[in-house]
Amino acid sequence: MTRTVLTGAVIALVAAGLAVAGGALGITTLWPVLLAAAIGLAGGHVTIGRVAGFVIGSVAAFVAMAVQAGVLPALPSAQAIVLIVVIVVLTVVAAVSGDRVPLWAGLAGYAAFAALYEPMYADRPTAFLAEAPVAFVTVLLATALGAAAATLAELVTANLADRSSSSPVVEPTPTAQLAEGEAV
Template sequence: MRKNVVGGFILAVMTAVVIGLGNLFGLDLQHVALLGTALGAVIGLVPDRAPWERVVGFLAGFAFAWIGFALRAALLPDTDAGVAVAAIIVLVACMAVSVATATRLPLWAMLVGVAAIVGAYEDTYSNAPSLFLHESPTAATNVLLAVALGYLATAFLGASVFANRAHETAANGTSASELDPAQDDLVSEKTL
């Protein structure tokens, strides 16, 4: 319990640091501070897979969504159908990577990466699709900085969260196999 309080306090401080860095360096970080640190905390806290697998999954989803914006800007019509086609391409790419890696790169982490860039850039893109090459790198670096600080604030808590759940489950009489994150994958050998 104490670790969770400390982790939450560190996360709140990191969110303030992101906003402070934005003010100090003239960056537009206040719009993505909470989004980025919260999503980084999710990557750090969820005790599924190794930390590098979660981070690489996040970055893969982030990259796929950024490519989705590039497709919208360059090739697809600026209509609901164009947005839908880009979304389908991004989600299929995430699913394909998850399946190709036998879920070593978890789908959920990729979806968090998609959410990060979409949350940080969709409004800006909608206002000026033609400025994709100029505006998207700024949005990407801003939210990635916030995500990194959120991840760093909570990464050390992931194992304790899993241990707490194991303790709670043992107290409730649930078997240990029900705690195995590999048993809970969206795509597993059983569903294929």
């Protein structure tokens, strides 16, 4: 329970700092940061594979939106084809990596970019070249900050766990053992 409370406290402090100063970094919403922190914390230690999967998914989403904006007609079937191709690519990456780059992390990365950029695209589809790169960099920066928050939380909780496990154990003295044995 202590580990969870400390992890939450570290992530809350990072999120609060970004809520105050994130605008200067182009981060106007914190959910991508929190999503990346959750990806980093999922199932234990932060791994490069999870973060890589998230980034690969974000790249795949960017490419998918570029293909939709510049090559394919604006039809639901075109969007479905692009989505199928992206999911196949993310699945192959996960399979080839032996799940060290998990499929779920790639899908989360795709979702993060798509959730941030798709409303902008719907409002101004012709502004892809101006808006999509900014959204992409924002997602990558949020990913980095979220992974850093998860790593920091992991380091803080691991350090505190090491301190508590290395506290000296007080062994009973032989006299105390003898007195306990005599009382029985």
